[in-house]
Amino acid sequence: MKYNFDEIIDRTGTSATKMESLPKGCPDDALPLWVADMDFACAEPILKALHERIDKKIFGYTMYDTDECLGAVLNWYKKRYGWEEQKENLFFCGGIVSAYAVLLNLLTKEGEGVVIQRPIYYPFTMKANSNGRQIVDSPLIYADGNYTIDFDDLDKKMAEPNNKVLVFCSPHNPAGRVWTEEEIRKVVDICKKYDKWIICDEIHCDLLRCGMTFHPILKVAPDYADRIAVCTAPSKTFNLAGMKTSNIVIHNKELQAAWKELIGGKLSMNGAGTLGLTAMIAAYNEGEEWLEQLKEYLDGNFAYIDAFLKEHLPKAHMVPSEGTYLAWIDFNGYVDGDAEKLEEIMQKKARVALDEGYIFGDAGRGFERINIATPRSVVEDCMDRILKAFKEEKLV
Numbered sequence: 573m574k575y576n577f578d579e580i581i582d583r584t585g586t587s588a589t590k591m592e593s594l595p596k597g598c599p600d601d602a603l604p605l606w607v608a609d610m611d612f613a614c615a616e617p618i619l620k621a622l623h624e625r626i627d628k629k630i631f632g633y634t635m636y637d638t639d640e641c642l643g644a645v646l647n648w649y650k651k652r653y654g655w656e657e658q659k660e661n662l663f664f665c666g667g668i669v670s671a672y673a674v675l676l677n678l679l680t681k682e683g684e685g686v687v688i689q690r691p692i693y694y695p696f697t698m699k700a701n702s703n704g705r706q707i708v709d710s711p712l713i714y715a716d717g718n719y720t721i722d723f724d725d726l727d728k729k730m731a732e733p734n735n736k737v738l739v740f741c742s743p744h745n746p747a748g749r750v751w752t753e754e755e756i757r758k759v760v761d762i763c764k765k766y767d768k769w770i771i772c773d774e775i776h777c778d779l780l781r782c783g784m785t786f787h788p789i790l791k792v793a794p795d796y797a798d799r800i801a802v803c804t805a806p807s808k809t810f811n812l813a814g815m816k817t818s819n820i821v822i823h824n825k826e827l828q829a830a831w832k833e834l835i836g837g838k839l840s841m842n843g844a845g846t847l848g849l850t851a852m853i854a855a856y857n858e859g860e861e862w863l864e865q866l867k868e869y870l871d872g873n874f875a876y877i878d879a880f881l882k883e884h885l886p887k888a889h890m891v892p893s894e895g896t897y898l899a900w901i902d903f904n905g906y907v908d909g910d911a912e913k914l915e916e917i918m919q920k921k922a923r924v925a926l927d928e929g930y931i932f933g934d935a936g937r938g939f940e941r942i943n944i945a946t947p948r949s950v951v952e953d954c955m956d957r958i959l960k961a962f963k964e965e966k967l968v
């Protein structure tokens with residue numbers, strides 16, 4: 573079927589975080605394009621499966637480790653990426669940030685270093701801090717308007733005995749890079765040289781620009797699988813964030829046992845939500861057609877913003893997006909590092925609620941992250957508001 577991503581769906585009355593919990597300082601009528609979920613209807617097969625499940629009328633405890641459920645996940649990995657995974661390596665978690673916090677607790681002790689690559693998805697820092705771990709930044713290199721990995725710096729950081737884990741975001745949020753096979757191999761080789769763990773967050777792996785190829789880390793580096801934990805989920809891909817369903821891949825037998833002991837034995841947090849599982853199974857088994865159409869639509873939104881900036885705000889630069897639905901825009905040509913001024917303009921003058929670049933680390937000062945998984949008319953509204961505000965401020 574042909575999906576209509578232009579449809580405006582009223583999210584009021586759904587307690588949507590994106591609308592009801594705007595970033596501090598935003599007026600109530602700000603256009604909400606911050607938190608990463610989509611304003612698009614879920615794929616028809618997911619809605620149908622949920623309706624059918626609801627018609628079964630009973631929502632008792634539901635199992636994750638069934639052939640139907642694990643098979644749907646593993647089959648998705650295989651058909652999309654040629655990644656062959658085993659059932660016994662899959663573990664359920666209610667969310668990837670939760671899984672990340674659990675993994676930090678299992679792989680590191682208080683005070684030990686967790687290496688991240690800023691600008692980076694800010695909960696990586698928040699959860700490390702709240703668990704008493706020390707964040708160590710190995711910043712990405714930003715040159716000629718795009719990002720690459722600073723392998724020399726990464727080598728230095730991983731060589732430090734106190735630094736135990738690399739958190740590798742693949743594809744990278746917010747830089748939008750889909751790492752090449754060579755880049756992933758080099759990252760793994762550095763960690764392998766010092767026998768360090770990698771927590772690889774692959775939540776955005778399905779959301780690529782058309783023509784891009786995703787390389788699962790465990791396919792690139794099966795030789796190092798024993799020191800890698802991978803986090804995947806249908807939540808970003810299929811707009812199911814509220815369904816609280818993610819799949820964590822762990823090969824190392826000791827870590828598997830420690831995971832089961834903590835999540836199951838100690839905390840009893842291993843139960844999956846009935847509807848989340850229904851949605852996930854339908855998404856992975858039948859959601860591909862919707863996803864392919866979504867990707868084309870997102871490409872169009874990125875192209876629209878790029879053209880708009882080039883025509884109207886030529887000193888702003890959208891970092892070329894290879895993956896995610898998050899536009900990462902450098903406004904330093906207008907604000908020269910004055911992130912507070914940029915925030916003020918976006919929130920108070922343009923009335924758009926975005927993720928300010930500085931929350932991803934200092935390297936993000938003067939940037940904005942715009943969630944463009946929304947109908948084109950909303951993207952147009954956002955860009956018009958920004959342009960009008962920049963004109964009022966006499967910046968253009």
Ligand SMILES: Cc1ncc(COP(=O)(O)O)c(C=O)c1O
Pocket residue numbers: 608666667668669670693741745773775776805807813818
């Ligand atoms: C890189 C990354 N990891 C994790 C998450 C959130 O995952 P969850 O909702 O499963 O905790 C996001 C959401 O934006 C993300 O961008």
